[in-house]
Amino acid sequence: MRRLAFILTLMLPLSQASGHGAYHDELLRIGHELETKPEDSSLYRQRAVLHMGHEDWQAALVDLERVDRLQPDASDTNGLRGQALNLAKQWAAAQAVLSQHLTLHPDDGDALFQRGRARRHLDDKQAAVTDYRAAFEKEGARQTEQVSEIAEVIAEQDGADEAAFFLEQVLVKAGNEPGLLQQVIDLYLRSGQVEPALRHLESLQRVMPRPEPIMARRAQILSEAGRQAEAREAWTSLRTHLLALPNLDRGTAAMSQLLQQADQALGVTTLAPVSAPPAAPAPSPSLPKP
Incomplete structure (x- = not known):
């Protein structure tokens, strides 16, 4: 499962991040x-x-x-100061200044999210969940990483079912975001709910650049759920699909690993294609002796 998770991570769309060049350019501009x-x-x-x-x-x-x-x-810098103190892992100090800020600005969603983070690390999970939920409602937590963090803490405090329900609401509004889909699948599996996990896996396959890792994940889920006939059918479908790929596609490391997994699950062996050895060079014509 860990190897498959690595393959899935490689195939997620890359997010755009601001580079160090832009950061230093902005610093220079402000300095001037x-x-x-x-x-x-x-x-x-x-x-x-x-x-x-x-x-x-x-x-x-x-x-x-x-x-x-x-x-x-x-x-009015306490909201930003609390965020900086969170970066410094000074959780108690962050909570204090953020609480001061929220007394004056109770609808500041960003500050609510930051105080939720501080409270999480202070092991006040219930208060953290309250802040996180309020932050989300006030649109202070709309980035995928923030939503994922909220779901993690809800799972820790209230269980995987509650966290999955929260993400279901997010996905209705945000659409099929790959990272959140993977998280809700994991939450459903933790709570033993295979069918909703498989349903979201289908949604994930529609937004991934290649279907093969999702086909393998489905086969694994079915196998771990004890649905061996369905699992064998899923592994067979994956193996057939992989063998039908062009050699250049099938020969990549990711596809080779998935084919190996399918072979192991089915108890079969796929022989690597054998290339004909290169022809020996023709002997040089001998010169006639004088």
């Missing part, structure tokens, strides 16, 4: 602006957010202190 506007607190706030995007919490905290000094009555 600060040379002419050194009292502009909004520039320090922008730079703090930029630092946190690259997990440089120390630089972010320094810039937030500058914002407070320049605009002490209206800086």
